[in-house]
Amino acid sequence: MNKDKVICPCRKLTKGDILKAVEQGASSYKEVKKATKAGSACGKCKKQIKKVTKKALKK
Structure with missing residues (x-):
């Protein structure tokens, strides 16, 4: 898992930040968004943020 991969280019947030x-x-997309501001600019990364969050919660 590459923690340096940029997930939200608008906010320059990486997988590691999420x-x-x-x-x-944070236990949901909304909580991750509130904590990091990920997905709050253009919103194109919302699906990927949800995916990374879901995977992280399974661990």
């Missing part, structure tokens, strides 16, 4: 938000207690 995983960190989940580790700190």
